Amino acid sequence: MDENRHADLLLEQLLGRIEEYYDAVPRTGALAEDFGTLTLFVRDGRGWPYYARPALGRTGDAVTTAEVERVRGRQRELGVPENFEWVAENSPHLRAAVEESGLVVHEHPLLALDLSRGRAAEGAVAGGTGGEETGAGAVPGAAAGAGAAGGAGEAVCVRVIEDGDPALPYAVAVPYLAFAQPDTQVGAAGARELAEAARQLVGDGSVDVVAERIRDGYTAVAVAEEDGVALSAGQHQPVGAVSEVVGVGTLPSARRRGLGLAVTAALVADARERGVRTVFLSANNDEVARIYERIGFRRVATALIAEPAETAGAEESGEAVEAVEAVEAVEAVE
Structure with a gap:
């Protein structure tokens, strides 16, 4: 088998997983x-x-607009968002039917990190000795899932937490505050706003849901803390040997300190310890994707998300927040 065919086969297997x-x-x-x-x-x-x-x-099958409309009708009946998500390369026929139904489609680079090559891939995310491969500096302690976050000061501790940890409500709340302020500036939302958001998420049961998923092994949560205050947090969701990093966000008042990178490194380290061999994520735009590529991820496909036009503005807000998180990580370690 020639080299190109072998690479194509590996990519096909990865996208299948x-x-x-x-x-x-x-x-x-x-x-x-x-x-x-x-x-x-x-x-x-x-x-x-x-x-x-x-x-x-059935990802290769043609999909009709009528089939999309049937699903949208059921979503309206249930009172849930009319959202569709898929990988463009795996389901090339779906986009036309979705757009014909009136939904707006957003493209997002899909990136993966192969942990089966040994600890070098994990070191790339952690900064470590990534050298020319990553172009990033060190994030001490992050590769072990706990410790001081590089560029953030020795007072910052990054760790993966359990379901009964007192920090869990705050770790769940941080991304809510991050995405509530979609501009690219260091913001005012801090400890007081975090405490109120955590209280609300405890009250509506959201924290209990995350705690249950942690107990069941479906979700892992990492948090970066300083003086007992959660500043950045994120999750990964393992299924077998694959996991996705999701919801990494930093408290607006703590942006541009490299905390998002440290949290991502802790999540990757935890995934490895659980036997995960492929970690992936979707970036909101090419700029953010290039930054993830510098810390070890590689672009493998395109994730597509479809939603009604009237809700598309929220998607654009999320892009701005993720750009902040990714840029702050590189600024802190360069």
Whole structure:
């Protein structure tokens, strides 16, 4: 087998694993409704509403606008967002039908990190001795999942927390505050706002949902703290040998200190300890993707998210926040 064919085969296998993951992860908290070429995941009890996506094993099949409309009708009946998510390279026929139904499609680079090559890949995320491969400096302690965050000062501790940890409500709340301020500046929201957000998320059951997922092994949460205050947090969600890093956010008043990078490194280290061999994430734009590439991730595909036009503005706000998180990480370690 020639080198190019071998590379194509490896990429095909990787995208197959990611496709299986995207079908499996919502099943940990949702019921799957069959719509032929599409599957709608419906929240089961507490938790968050999920999305519709191509049915596993039928990703190459053509999808009609009528099938998309059927799913959207069910989503409206349930009172959940009319969202569809899929990988462009795995389901090339879905976009036309989704757009014909009136939804707006957003493109996001999909990046992966191969942990099966040994600890070098993890070191790239942690900064460590990544050298020319990453172009990033050191983040001491992050590769071990705990310790001081490089560029953030010795007082900052980065760790993966358990379901009963007193920091959990604050770790859940930090990304909410991060995405509530979508500009690119250091913001005013700090400890007082964090305490109020944590109180609300405890009250509405959101923290209990995350705690339950931690106990069940479906979610891991990492937090960066200074003087007992959560400044940055994020999650990864392992399913077998694959996990996705999601929801990394930094308190607006603590931006541009490299905390997002340290949290990401801790999540990657935790994933390795759980036996994960492929970690992936989606970046909101090419600029952010290039920064992730500098810390060891590589671009492998395009993630597509479709939503009604009237909610598309929130997507653009999220892009601005992620750009801050990624840029602050590189600024802190260069």
